[in-house]
Structure formats: C-alpha cells, structure tokens
Amino acid sequence: xxxxxxxxxxxxxxxxxxxxxxxxxxxxxxxxxxxxxxxxxxxxxxxxxxxxxxxxxxxxxxxxxxxxxxxxxxxxxxxxxxxxxxxxxxxxxxxxxxxxxxxxxxxxxxxxxxxxxxxxxxxxxxxxxxxxxxxxxxxxxxxxxxxxxxxxxxxxxxxxxxxxxxxxxxxxxxxxxxxxxxxxxxxxxxxxxxxxxxxxxxxxxxxxxxxxxxxxxxxxxxxxxxxxxxxxx
Amino acid sequence: xxxxxxxxxxxxxxxxxxxxxxxxxxxxxxxxxxxxxxxxxxxxxxxxxxxxxxxxxxxxxxxxxxxxxxxxxxxxxxxxxxxxxxxxxxxxxxxxxxxxxxxxxxxxxxxxxxxxxxxxxxxxxxxxxxxxxxxxxxxxxxxxxxxxxxxxxxxxxxxxxxxxxxxxxxxxxxxxxxxxxxxxxxxxxxxxxxxxxxxxxxxxxxxxxxxxxxxxxxxxxxxxxxxxxxxxx
DNA sequence: AAGTGGTCTAGACCACAAA
DNA sequence: TTGTGGTCTAGACCACTTG
Numbered sequence: 465x466x467x468x469x470x471x472x473x474x475x476x477x478x479x480x481x482x483x484x485x486x487x488x489x490x491x492x493x494x495x496x497x498x499x500x501x502x503x504x505x506x507x508x509x510x511x512x513x514x515x516x517x518x519x520x521x522x523x524x525x526x527x528x529x530x531x532x533x534x535x536x537x538x539x540x541x542x543x544x545x546x547x548x549x550x551x552x553x554x555x556x557x558x559x560x561x562x563x564x565x566x567x568x569x570x571x572x573x574x575x576x577x578x579x580x581x582x583x584x585x586x587x588x589x590x591x592x593x594x595x596x597x598x599x600x601x602x603x604x605x606x607x608x609x610x611x612x613x614x615x616x617x618x619x620x621x622x623x624x625x626x627x628x629x630x631x632x633x634x635x636x637x638x639x640x641x642x643x644x645x646x647x648x649x650x651x652x653x654x655x656x657x658x659x660x661x662x663x664x665x666x667x668x669x670x671x672x673x674x675x676x677x678x679x680x681x682x683x684x685x686x687x688x689x690x691x692x693x694x695x696x697x
Numbered sequence: 698x699x700x701x702x703x704x705x706x707x708x709x710x711x712x713x714x715x716x717x718x719x720x721x722x723x724x725x726x727x728x729x730x731x732x733x734x735x736x737x738x739x740x741x742x743x744x745x746x747x748x749x750x751x752x753x754x755x756x757x758x759x760x761x762x763x764x765x766x767x768x769x770x771x772x773x774x775x776x777x778x779x780x781x782x783x784x785x786x787x788x789x790x791x792x793x794x795x796x797x798x799x800x801x802x803x804x805x806x807x808x809x810x811x812x813x814x815x816x817x818x819x820x821x822x823x824x825x826x827x828x829x830x831x832x833x834x835x836x837x838x839x840x841x842x843x844x845x846x847x848x849x850x851x852x853x854x855x856x857x858x859x860x861x862x863x864x865x866x867x868x869x870x871x872x873x874x875x876x877x878x879x880x881x882x883x884x885x886x887x888x889x890x891x892x893x894x895x896x897x898x899x900x901x902x903x904x905x906x907x908x909x910x911x912x913x914x915x916x917x918x919x920x921x922x923x924x925x926x927x928x929x930x
Numbered sequence: 931a932a933g934t935g936g937t938c939t940a941g942a943c944c945a946c947a948a949a
Numbered sequence: 950t951t952g953t954g955g956t957c958t959a960g961a962c963c964a965c966t967t968g
Contacts, residue, residue, distance in 0.1 A: 472938075473937075473938085474937075474938085486908065486909075492867065498952080498953060498954080499953075499954070500953085508938080508939085509938060509939045509940065510939095510940090510941095510954095511937095511938075511939075511940090511956090512937085512938060512939080514954075514955075514956090515937090515938095517954090518954095518955090524780075528953090528954065528955095529946080529947070529948090529953080529954075530945065530946040530947060530948090530952085530953055530954045530955075531945095531946060531947045531948050531949090531951080531952055531953050531954075532946090532947065532948065532952095532953075532954090533952085533953060533954080534953085534954080538867075539782075539783055539786065539866060539867070540866060541780045541781070541782050541783075542780070542781040542782075542866075543778050543779070543780055543781070544778070544779050544780075544781050544876045545776050545777070545778045545779075546776070546777050546778075546779065546878075547757075547774050547775070547776055547777075548774070548775040548776070548777050549772075549774050549775075550772060553772065633772060633773060633775075634725065634771075634772070639930070640929075640930060641929075641930040642927065642928065642929050642930065643777045643927070643928050643929075643930055644925045644926065644927040644928070645779075645878055645900070645925065645926045645927075646900055646923075646924065646925040646926070647880035647881070647898040647899055647900040647901070647922075647924075648880070648898050649896075649897065649898040650898075663882075663896055664882065664898075665880040665881050665882040665883075665897075665898035665899065666880055666898065667878070667879055667880040668880075671930075673930075675719065676719075689880075690879075691879065691880075692877045692878065692879040693877065693878045693879070694875065694876070694877040694878075695875065695876050695877070696873075696874075696875050696876075697872070697873060697874040697875065697876055697904075697906075705957075706956075706957085707956075707957085731933080731934060731935080732934075732935065733934085741957075741958085742957060742958045742959065742960095743935095743958095743959090743960095744937090744956095744957075744958075744959090745956085745957060745958080747935075747936075747937090748956090748957095750935090751935095751936090761934090761935065761936095762934080762935075762965080762966070762967090763933085763934055763935045763936075763964065763965040763966060763967090764932080764933055764934050764935075764964095764965060764966040764967050764968090765933095765934075765935090765965090765966065765967065766933085766934060766935080767934085767935080931967105931968090932966100932967090932968085933965105933966090933967085933968095934964100934965090934966090934967100935963105935964090935965085935966105936962105936963080936964075936965095937961100937962090937963080937964100938960105938961085938962085938963100939959100939960085939961085939962105940958100940959100940960100941957105941958085941959100942956100942957085942958085943955105943956090943957085943958105944954105944955080944956080944957100945953100945954090945955080945956100946952105946953090946954085946955095947951100947952095947953090947954105948950100948951090948952085948953100949950085949951085949952095
C-alpha cells in the first residue's frame with residue numbers, strides 16, 4: 465500500500481498494465497485493448513494511457529504498431545542500461561583516491577581495427593594517447609585512445625593534466641557511438657601496466673564516438689582484474 | 698535536409714536543444730530558460746518542450762528540478778543500453794544453429810554468493826541447473842543457474858527440452874533485478890565445457906531476478922572466448 | 931511565498947499499416 | 950479504406966524546492 469501512485473496517474477496505469485501482463489490476463493503475443501478502450505475503462509485520458517503503454521514498449525514488454533494495435537511481446541528482449549561514468553568519478557565512487565598518468569602521446573596512423581571502427585579513409589592520422597588510471601596508487605585501468613586531432617580544442621588540450629576521457633566528456637557535449645564489452649587475456653605489456661599476472665582475464669570496454677557524423681575518438685579501456693560493470697534492471 | 702523533423706515536433710525541439718548544448722550556447726552547469734519561455738520562443742506548446750527536455754534529461758544531458766529549473770549536466774553520465782536477448786536467439790542472430798544440453802539439475806542449498814545475491818535466508822534450497830548452449834555444435838555459453846523452486850510452473854517444466862533461460866523469459870513476465878558483467882579466467886572445468894584453453898579469458902554476465910520482491914533466479918552465463926556484448930549509444 | 935517542472939485533460943489531426 | 954497509435958495544443962492544477 466506504500467508508494468502507490470494515484471489512480472489516473474500514468475504510473476498507476478503502467479503498473480496496472482504490468483499486472484495484466486504478469487498475471488497473464490494478457491498472454492504473450494496477444495493483442496491488448498486499444499488506448500481509447502483502456503482510457504474509457506479506467507476513466508482517464510487517452511494520453512495518460514499512451515504515456516503508460518509507451519514506457520512499457522520502451523522497456524521491451526509491449527510491441528506497438530499503428531493500426532496493428534498493441535501486443536504483449538512474446539519474447540521480450542531485456543534491456544540493461546549501464547551507466548558509464550568518467551573513470552575518475554568511477555574510481556572515487558568506489559571509495560578510492562584517483563590518480564592518472566599519461567604514458568604516451570603521438571600522431572600516427574591508426575591500426576586497421578580503429579580505422580574501420582571510426583569509418584576513416586586510409587592515410588588519416590590520429591593522436592594516439594596511452595594512459596594509466598590509478599585507484600589508491602594501484603593500477604585501475606589502461607586507456608588506449610585514438611583521437612581525431614581535428615576535434616575542436618583537442619590539440620591544445622593538456623592531456624598530461626586531465627585525462628582525455630574527462631576532457632571529452634566536458635568538452636564534447638553529446639555524441640553518438642557504439643560500445644562493446646568483452647574479456648581479454650592480459651598481454652605481457654598490459655600485465656606490466658596493470659600489475660597483474662601475465663595471462664589474467666581482463667574486462668575490456670571499447671567505444672567509438674561521433675558527433676554529427678564526424679568521428680571523434682576510439683577508445684579501449686582495459687580494467688585491472690576484479691572490475692565489474694553493474695546495473696539495475 | 699533529410700529526416701528533419703518538423704518544427705514544433707518534440708524531436709525538433711530536442712534536436713534544437715541538443716544544438717544549443719553542443720554549441721555551448723548553454724554551457725555545462727548553466728541554467729537554461731524555463732519551459733514556458735522556450736515554448737513561447739519556439740511557438741509551440743509547453744508540453745512539447747517538456748517532452749523534448751524530459752528525453753534529454755533521461756539521456757543524462759540535462760538535470761531538472763522543480764523550482765530549481767533545468768541545467769546542462771556538468772559531467773554527463775553516459776548511459777549505454779545493452780539488449781540482452783534469449784541465448785538461443787542471440788546465437789541465431791549471429792548466424793549459427795543453436796543447440797542446448799542440460800548437464801545437471803538438482804535441488805540443493807546455494808553457495809553464499811547466490812544466497813546473498815537473492816537475499817535468501819540460510820537453509821533455503823534452490824534448483825541448481827547447469828547447461829551448455831551450442832552454436833553450430835560448438836560450445837557458446839555455460840548457463841549456471843539457481844532457480845527458486847517455488848516459482849510457478851518451474852518444478853513441472855522440462856529443462857532438458859527448453860533452457861531455463863528461455864522458459865523464464867516466456868513464463869515469468871517481467872522482473873526487476875540486477876546484472877553485472879566481468880571477466881573471468883577459465884577454470885579447468887569451464888575450459889573443458891567450452892572447449893577452450895585452461896586459463897582463457899571469458900566474458901561473464903551475472904544476473905539476479907525478482908518479481909515483486911520474490912526471488913526467482915540467479916544465473917551466471919560464461920561465454921566462450923571471443924564473445925562481445927555490443928550496443929549503440 | 932513563489933517559481934518551475936510534472937502531469938492530467940479533452941479534443942484534434944495525422945501517419946502508418948492492415949484488412 | 951479504416952482502425953490504431955503518435956503527437957500537438959491550450960489550459961489547468963499540483964508538487965517540490967528554493968529563496
């Protein structure tokens with residue numbers, strides 16, 4: 465009985481619909497009543513029902529099509545939203561002091577993998593930055609980044625003082641891109657940087673970033689053993 | 698000029714606001730005009746502006762508070778949404794034939810880790826299922842699952858025929874829960890199951906699931922080397 | 931106390947896709 | 950052709966929070 469949204473609120477309608485789905489009053493794959501009917505039944509405005517069902521559709525529980533009506537998803541695809549913070553804040557949120565060392569910075573042609581990931585034409589040179597992030601003086605994560613030098617302000621930025629990770633978040637407002645997570649065996653080089661055993665299993669995030677179709681950066685973050693990316697569903 | 702939403706549409710307003718943010722007309726941390734002003738300036742209804750700004754706030758780009766107004770997020774937290782499909786569909790989407798073998802099924806007390814993950818009291822017994830998912834006859838993923846036997850229909854289900862993964866998605870409508878991703882070194886047992894080298898780096902997803910505060914299942918999915926979880930931002 | 935976002939309403943028109 | 954969801958509007962009231 466606590467935190468119960470008022471009837472007529474879109475949250476209440478959403479929860480009501482959720483109850484119908486969970487209780488199998490509306491079976492998977494089955495069509496549910498249209499917005500106007502539900503609104504009339506519940507005594508609220510159609511736009512309220514629309515808001516509620518739209519949220520459930522965004523969560524993957526309903527499938528909606530004009531004229532086709534709304535159906536309960538037969539095989540709902542779970543969507544897990546992970547928050548990817550700035551590394552420094554991630555470290556601090558885990559209760560450590562953060563540190564940072566720039567290891568290398570040079571202009572050169574990126575490897576094939578990066579060039580394809582950013583959809584660049586052959587011959588383009590990018591700034592290659594390598595850096596180590598520390599948590600309480602201990603290696604936390606290796607940042608291996610390729611940055612488009614044409615990015616406004618990038619060539620003037622001091623990446624020895626501020627990580628490219630943080631500089632980008634602060635200075636390149638919003639971006640499209642792709643992200644991938646995988647596991648990788650520590651090479652001798654990574655093991656030395658991260659202070660872990662050669663061959664250890666490392667968690668890796670790879671991200672490609674554009675702003676309005678302009679390639680900005682490609683980065684691989686390799687975390688020291690034990691790192692976990694967590695999310696509430 | 699293509700795919701340009703009409704002025705007055707909430708998408709157009711959203712993109713307009715995005716432009717203001719990217720162009721630093723609205724600087725990070727700075728307060729932006731209130732909804733009523735924007736609506737008047739753009740000549741649309743306040744609810745349209747509200748929808749646009751609400752989406753940007755959900756994306757982490759704006760921070761909104763009643764009376765406090767709307768501000769550009771100083772350190773936007775990127776949110777990456779990963780779609781976590783049924784394993785069988787994941788395999789098929791990657792262009793392989795899917796296969797499945799149930800390896801073990803027994804009722805017993807779960808390890809500490811699982812008991813805490815599901816917030817169960819000591820002594821509770823769960824059904825422990827171990828299964829192997831195949832892609833073109835080759836090992837794809839090990840499913841190590843603890844299932845609450847009180848879950849409706851679960852004890853009657855035939856997990857030799859249908860994976861618990863799929864059964865749950867089909868039969869337990871919606872659920873809250875948590876999910877975590879990490880990397881793990883292959884134990885001898887996992888290496889044997891997945892047909893990979895002992896000590897290989899494996900990608901792991903761990904999930905705990907509840908329905909309305911009732912614990913349903915805890916599962917660890919350990920993927921064969923090479924697996925990548927990908928997402929568009 | 932008052933400003934700002936959050937939401938509801940009733941009505942309207944439109945776009946899309948199914949019949 | 951027509952049913953259904955998608956969206957816009959103008960107005961209203963309310964809830965939260967800040968000054």
